[in-house]
Amino acid sequence: MLRIVDRYLARELLVSFLAATLILLLVTVGGTLADLLQKIARGRIPADLLLALIGLRTVDALTTLAPLAVFLGVQIAYGRLYRESEMAVFSASGLAMTDLLRPLLILAVPLAIVMGTISFWLAPAAVRQSQSLLQEASRSLIVAGLEPGRFVELPNNDGVIYVESMNGDGTQFKKLFVASERSNDKDATTNLNVITAASGELFHDADGSGRYLGLNDGFRVEAVLGQDNYRLMRYERNDLKLQDSESDSSADSVKRSATTTQLLSSQDPVQRAELQWRLAVPFTTLVLILLALPLAKSSPREPRYARLLIALFAWMIYNSGITLGRAWISQGKLSPWFGFWWLQVPTALIGLFLLWRSQQLPRPRAPATRVHAPVKP
Numbered sequence: 001m002l003r004i005v006d007r008y009l010a011r012e013l014l015v016s017f018l019a020a021t022l023i024l025l026l027v028t029v030g031g032t033l034a035d036l037l038q039k040i041a042r043g044r045i046p047a048d049l050l051l052a053l054i055g056l057r058t059v060d061a062l063t064t065l066a067p068l069a070v071f072l073g074v075q076i077a078y079g080r081l082y083r084e085s086e087m088a089v090f091s092a093s094g095l096a097m098t099d100l101l102r103p104l105l106i107l108a109v110p111l112a113i114v115m116g117t118i119s120f121w122l123a124p125a126a127v128r129q130s131q132s133l134l135q136e137a138s139r140s141l142i143v144a145g146l147e148p149g150r151f152v153e154l155p156n157n158d159g160v161i162y163v164e165s166m167n168g169d170g171t172q173f174k175k176l177f178v179a180s181e182r183s184n185d186k187d188a189t190t191n192l193n194v195i196t197a198a199s200g201e202l203f204h205d206a207d208g209s210g211r212y213l214g215l216n217d218g219f220r221v222e223a224v225l226g227q228d229n230y231r232l233m234r235y236e237r238n239d240l241k242l243q244d245s246e247s248d249s250s251a252d253s254v255k256r257s258a259t260t261t262q263l264l265s266s267q268d269p270v271q272r273a274e275l276q277w278r279l280a281v282p283f284t285t286l287v288l289i290l291l292a293l294p295l296a297k298s299s300p301r302e303p304r305y306a307r308l309l310i311a312l313f314a315w316m317i318y319n320s321g322i323t324l325g326r327a328w329i330s331q332g333k334l335s336p337w338f339g340f341w342w343l344q345v346p347t348a349l350i351g352l353f354l355l356w357r358s359q360q361l362p363r364p365r366a367p368a369t370r371v372h373a374p375v376k377p
């Protein structure tokens with residue numbers, strides 16, 4: 001049975017945690033949206049995948065946002081109670097500092113389980129789904145924004161492209177026209193390039209990343225605007241390279257998309273660092289909650305966000321240690337058996353020490369001695 005004060009504090013913590021999570025998500029989604037829109041404008045990502053990629057990247061970002069959100073949530077909730085003297089009332093009623101851990105555990109334990117699920121399963125699945133969508137989009141001209149019977153501008157103002165007809169999956173087309181102009185800064189001239197083809201298809205190179213248009217039976221015209229030295233070539237086969245698609249196949253994405261089973265059986269230091277990172281996420285949530293409780297203690301006369309700034313500084317140090325440890329494990333400088341315990345255990349001990357110290361009553365000051373002047377008879 002939960003006490004009334006436990007339910008009250010748990011409700012305050014939950015509301016502050018959700019508010020902090022919402023604010024951090026808005027910041028993250030804003031940055032993700034700006035990045036995706038830039039890539040869409042450059043033609044690296046199809047516009048139809050915008051919302052799906054935002055959702056998938058948000059799931060992956062929760063492994064970093066949620067521990068910070070709960071850390072800030074404790075600071076906001078308990079800091080308000082200290083400023084409004086509600087904690088003084090609880091203390092006068094016999095509620096010790098350690099009794100505040102009970103409502104924290106009500107939030108911390110389920111959240112740690114959820115974060116473990118996201119870290120080991122949902123986040124890698126989201127990265128894999130994002131890679132699958134991008135790979136599928138790179139295999140179709142339709143998904144990339146090319147419509148039959150319509151002139152479409154190429155990314156980065158490289159010209160226009162037109163196809164008369166296209167098959168259902170967007171890999172084969174007929175009657176293509178491409179026109180582009182490029183400025184030459186050396187002699188201040190503009191080069192004109194026109195390509196036509198009776199038919200063609202979209203294909204990838206051996207590694208699956210480069211995209212090419214295989215053109216059949218066409219003409220290519222090269223010229224300099226304002227001059228009459230046009231160059232006309234007729235070809236039977238011509239391969240035109242398209243701008244590389246956003247395949248998301250970097251080493252960081254590959255390790256983040258690996259399943260936990262693959263990480264457990266891998267001897268690669270990079271994969272082992274990823275496994276330790278996933279294991280550290282739920283424990284980071286518990287450690288930060290333990291550290292946030294004593295840091296939230298303040299007096300009513302303190303500035304409103306003074307303790308919050310101190311807490312953010314502490315989180316920055318902790319997060320920098322996590323990043324540094326991840327790099328050390330990836331480079332083989334730190335054994336995977338150490339993981340992040342070398343950072344989490346001292347941080348937890350510091351939180352316990354601050355919690356113990358916050359319960360200690362201040363020592364009474366010695367009364368000041370007064371010197372009495374002798375009384376004259």
